[in-house]
Amino acid sequence: MSTTAGSRDRGELLKNGAIQLMLALNAVIMIYPLFVMVISSFKTNAEIFSSPFAMPSSFSLTNAERVWTETNFVRYLANSVGITTVAVALILLFSTMAAYAIARYRFRLSALVLMFFLSGMTVPLKLAIIPLFIQLDTLGLVDSYAGLVLVYVAMGIPSAVFIMTGFLRTLPRELEESARMDGASEFRIMRSIMLPLARPALVIVAIQNAVPIWNDFFFPLVLITSDNLKTLPQGLTVFVGEFTTDWGVLFTGLTLAALPITLVYIVLSKQFISGITQGAVK
Amino acid sequence: MNIGRRHTAKAFPWRRSLWIASLLTPALVVMVLFVLWPLLSAFRLAFYEFNGLQPTGFVGFENFRKVLFETPYSDWTYNALKHNIIAFVALMVFENGTAFLLAYALLKALPGHRIHQVIVFLPVVLSAVIVGFLWKLFLHPLFGLVNQTLALVGIGAIPWLGNESTALGSILFANIWHWLGFPTLVLLAGMQRVSKEVIEAARLDGAGDYVLMTRIIWPLIAPSVTIVTILTFIGSFNWFEIPYVMAGLTGSPGGATDVLGLYFYRTAFGSTTTGIQDFGQGSALAVMMFIIVAGVTAIALRYLRRREIEL
Numbered sequence: 001m002s003t004t005a006g007s008r009d010r011g012e013l014l015k016n017g018a019i020q021l022m023l024a025l026n027a028v029i030m031i032y033p034l035f036v037m038v039i040s041s042f043k044t045n046a047e048i049f050s051s052p053f054a055m056p057s058s059f060s061l062t063n064a065e066r067v068w069t070e071t072n073f074v075r076y077l078a079n080s081v082g083i084t085t086v087a088v089a090l091i092l093l094f095s096t097m098a099a100y101a102i103a104r105y106r107f108r109l110s111a112l113v114l115m116f117f118l119s120g121m122t123v124p125l126k127l128a129i130i131p132l133f134i135q136l137d138t139l140g141l142v143d144s145y146a147g148l149v150l151v152y153v154a155m156g157i158p159s160a161v162f163i164m165t166g167f168l169r170t171l172p173r174e175l176e177e178s179a180r181m182d183g184a185s186e187f188r189i190m191r192s193i194m195l196p197l198a199r200p201a202l203v204i205v206a207i208q209n210a211v212p213i214w215n216d217f218f219f220p221l222v223l224i225t226s227d228n229l230k231t232l233p234q235g236l237t238v239f240v241g242e243f244t245t246d247w248g249v250l251f252t253g254l255t256l257a258a259l260p261i262t263l264v265y266i267v268l269s270k271q272f273i274s275g276i277t278q279g280a281v282k
Numbered sequence: 283m284n285i286g287r288r289h290t291a292k293a294f295p296w297r298r299s300l301w302i303a304s305l306l307t308p309a310l311v312v313m314v315l316f317v318l319w320p321l322l323s324a325f326r327l328a329f330y331e332f333n334g335l336q337p338t339g340f341v342g343f344e345n346f347r348k349v350l351f352e353t354p355y356s357d358w359t360y361n362a363l364k365h366n367i368i369a370f371v372a373l374m375v376f377e378n379g380t381a382f383l384l385a386y387a388l389l390k391a392l393p394g395h396r397i398h399q400v401i402v403f404l405p406v407v408l409s410a411v412i413v414g415f416l417w418k419l420f421l422h423p424l425f426g427l428v429n430q431t432l433a434l435v436g437i438g439a440i441p442w443l444g445n446e447s448t449a450l451g452s453i454l455f456a457n458i459w460h461w462l463g464f465p466t467l468v469l470l471a472g473m474q475r476v477s478k479e480v481i482e483a484a485r486l487d488g489a490g491d492y493v494l495m496t497r498i499i500w501p502l503i504a505p506s507v508t509i510v511t512i513l514t515f516i517g518s519f520n521w522f523e524i525p526y527v528m529a530g531l532t533g534s535p536g537g538a539t540d541v542l543g544l545y546f547y548r549t550a551f552g553s554t555t556t557g558i559q560d561f562g563q564g565s566a567l568a569v570m571m572f573i574i575v576a577g578v579t580a581i582a583l584r585y586l587r588r589r590e591i592e593l
Contacts, residue, residue, distance in 0.1 A: 015491065019387045023398045026384060029459070030401050036427055037416055052430045094309040101305035105298075113306060120317050124520060124575065127568040130550055130561050131323035132316065134335055154316035157309050186301050215409035217523050222551060233411035237527070240415055250419060258412050265407045269400045272407060273467055280464075280509045281471040 034258070040251035048247045063252035071242065072227055073253065076235030077260075079145075083231060084214045087149045091156035091209050092202055098157075099164035100190055104176070114165065120158030125151070129222055136223065143225050151219055156209040159279065163208075167201035168194065207268070207275030214261060232257055324572070328565035335561070345566035349549075355563065361537055362545040365450060369541065370518035372451075377458045378510055381465035386495060388466070389473045399470070403463035410460060414527030417456035418443065443528060446538040453528050453539055460524070461517075465510045472506025473499055508586040512579050519575050522547065542571055 040048050041063055042056035067073050101107075102114050125132070132151065133142065141147030171194060179189050220234040230238065236257055243249045265272050274281075328345055330337035349355045384402060388395050405413060420427040421442040429439050442452040476499055484498050500507075522543030525533060531548055533540025550564030 016390065016392055019390060020392060020394075022383070023387055023392075023394070027398060027401045030405060030462075033416060033420060033427070033459070034404070036420075049425045052425070052427055094312065097305040098309035101302045105302050107299070107302055113310070117309070117313065120313055122576075123317060123321055124516070124572065125317060125320075126520060126522075127572045128317075128320040128324045130565050130568065131320035131327055134323070134561075135315070135320055137335060150312065150316055154312050157313055158317075161309065186298075211407055215407075215411075217409065217411050217526075222547075233409040236409075236411050236415065247419065247425070250415070254412050254416055258408050261407050261409075262404070265404065266400075269403070273399070273403055276403075276406065277464065277468055277471065280468045280513060281506075 037251050037258075038255050040248065041255040043248050043251075045245075045247050048251070063248045064256070066249055067239075067252050067256060071239050071253070072230070072235060073239065073256065075228060076230050076232045077256075079229060079235075080214060080232040083145060083149055083152070084210055086145075087152035087156070087213050088206050088210045090149065090153045091160050092206060094153065095157050095160035095205065096164050096195065096198070096202070099161050099168055100194065102161070103165045103168035104190075104194070114161075117158050117161040121162060123158075125155050126218055129218075133222060142223055143229065145229060148219060148223050148231075151223070152209075152213050152216075156213070160205045160209065163205055163278070164198065164201055167198055171197055203271060204275050204278060207271050208278055211261070211272070211276060324565060324568055327561065328569045330562055330565075332561040334559070337562075341562070345562045346570070349563055349566050349570070358537070358540070358545055359542075359567070362533070362540045362542045365533075365539065365541045366519050366521065368450065369454060369457075369521055370515055372454050373458065373514050373518060374511065376454075377462055378465050378469075378514060380458070381462060381469055381510075384462075384466045385469035385473055386499070388470050399467060402466050405460050406463040408460070410523035411527055413456060413460040414524045417452075417459070418528050421452055421456075444535055446535055449529060449535060449538045453525055456528060457521075457524050465514070468510055469503060469506050472503035476502045504586070504589060508583070511586065512582055515578060515582065516575055519543075519571060542567065546571065 036052070039056055040052075042059050042061075044062075047054070047057060098113075098117065102110055136142045136147045136151075139147075141150065175193055175197075176189050179193055184193075215233060216231070217233040217237075220231045224230055224234065227235075227238065236253060239253050240250060243253070327337060329340055329342060331339045331341045331344070349359050388399060421429075423429060423439045423441040423444065426442075428442065429437075432438075432440070440448065442448050480498060480502070481494065484494055489498070520543055521541050525539050525541050525544055526547075529535075529539040531544060533544050546564060546567045549560055549567060552559040
């Protein structure tokens with residue numbers, strides 16, 4: 001009896017060891033390329049080519065300085081920050097307003113309006129890029145911040161309305177009823193009573209939208225042509241074209257481009273994971 | 283209970299309607315202008331001939347006939363389509379297969395499992411442009427990390443992205459590295475919903491890991507598998523960024539990595555070399571891609587849902 005239990009324990013131990021080994025191997029495959037990217041950003045070309053695995057001979061910031069001064073990197077970075085911030089803010093604003101109307105009031109067509117928003121979740125907007133381009137061209141919004149932001153807002157609204165409606169519906173009626181009895185205006189009820197309670201859902205919606213917008217390459221590629229309006233992922237393609245042979249600078253550019261979102265991810269990994277997998281995980 | 287609300291509604295019905303309407307208007311306007319209208323136009327424009335940005339005349343199914351049956355367009359279409367299908371199959375086997383094993387390993391909740399979740403998901407938050415360029419550098423025939431590593435064990439320099447037989451596989455590898463964390467954590471979430479009692483009961487009946495995985499967990503996570511399969515399909519047929527960054531607009535070398543997304547972009551917005559731009563044919567391609575994705579998704583959803591119910 002005790003021997004079988006002992007051998008089972010040993011078997012379990014062996015199995016767990018194998019699992020840990022597999023996870024460790026996977027972690028190396030995930031992390032090592034990023035590690036090489038970061039250490040290469042401190043190296044000169046000669047160092048990268050001759051000793052790719054070694055640590056840099058010095059942590060010199062020459063490459064970073066060149067990226068900062070010789071390229072439009074800072075401009076791309078600022079554009080990405082601005083476009084992402086404004087787009088996410090508008091998605092939150094418009095979707096919360098619409099979701100609030102759908103979730104908290106009974107009116108004719110309310111089911112139809114919700115259906116309309118939900119059907120937008122299934123539309124791959126990329127495939128409608130030709131008419132979208134013509135539409136923005138007619139409005140004079142091609143090659144402008146506004147055009148790009150509006151496309152992102154349109155893309156973000158459907159799922160944001162879906163999440164916010166679901167969440168706002170769960171808030172108890174009594175809260176708003178008693179405020180209404182006290183004579184509070186509908187706007188005040190929304191602004192001061194209901195929305196503060198919706199903060200957790202707003203965070204999820206913000207992350208779910210901010211990450212793909214921050215990382216997007218397709219829409220700027222089609223819609224933006226002026227170098228001064230380009231976003232970070234789009235700017236990277238320009239930058240790589242200019243420094244094809246200067247690998248130290250290339251690795252520095254990639255490292256700097258990956259840095260902001262990586263730092264935020266490390267701090268908010270839980271929210272990132274639930275925000276991005278939201279929709280696939282019920 | 284409802285007095286307050288009825289009171290305001292009755293006293294100022296127009297005020298209430300106006301308030302509701304003003305809440306809905308911004309979102310509706312944006313959706314109509316930038317989703318509904320472009321989408322409806324996309325179907326219409328596929329039947330028109332274009333001169334630059336302007337549709338010049340109705341041509342029926344001419345655009346579809348060209349991209350499907352007229353060389354060289356049809357050759358490009360089928361060549362690209364073939365690569366999308368290869369990508370889907372490869373991602374299902376290698377990406378989702380690995381993800382399933384990793385999810386099962388994480389399910390055990392051994393020490394460090396939380397860190398491993400954060401690590402496997404890290405590349406997912408990076409832009410495909412960063413990932414694509416990073417692996418393009420690593421796959422460089424002479425100075426890339428991959429060949430430098432292989433040289434240590436005496437394997438000669440392989441031109442991963444320059445060789446027709448290895449280019450698509452190399453790009454798929456970069457894609458898997460980028461996205462692996464997503465199916466892993468979706469499947470893990472599915473596995474975590476399988477009740478502890480069911481697993482305990484199976485264990486008491488003497489089920490080992492293999493039996494537990496194939497007979498209990500696999501059937502019970504069917505909903506997650508459905509979602510992952512469909513998202514993989516949609517992703518494979520909208521695939522654009524990583525091929526664009528790693529293999530360029532023409533799917534080099536010699537179209538060995540061309541996919542529908544690249545071909546569509548070249549047709550609609552002009553390749554860098556020819557500069558030809560055709561919104562009519564581009565729209566036809568977009569409509570076909572839309573039909574493939576929507577059609578297959580609908581059928582798959584039905585079929586896979588039925589499987590879920592049977593189990």
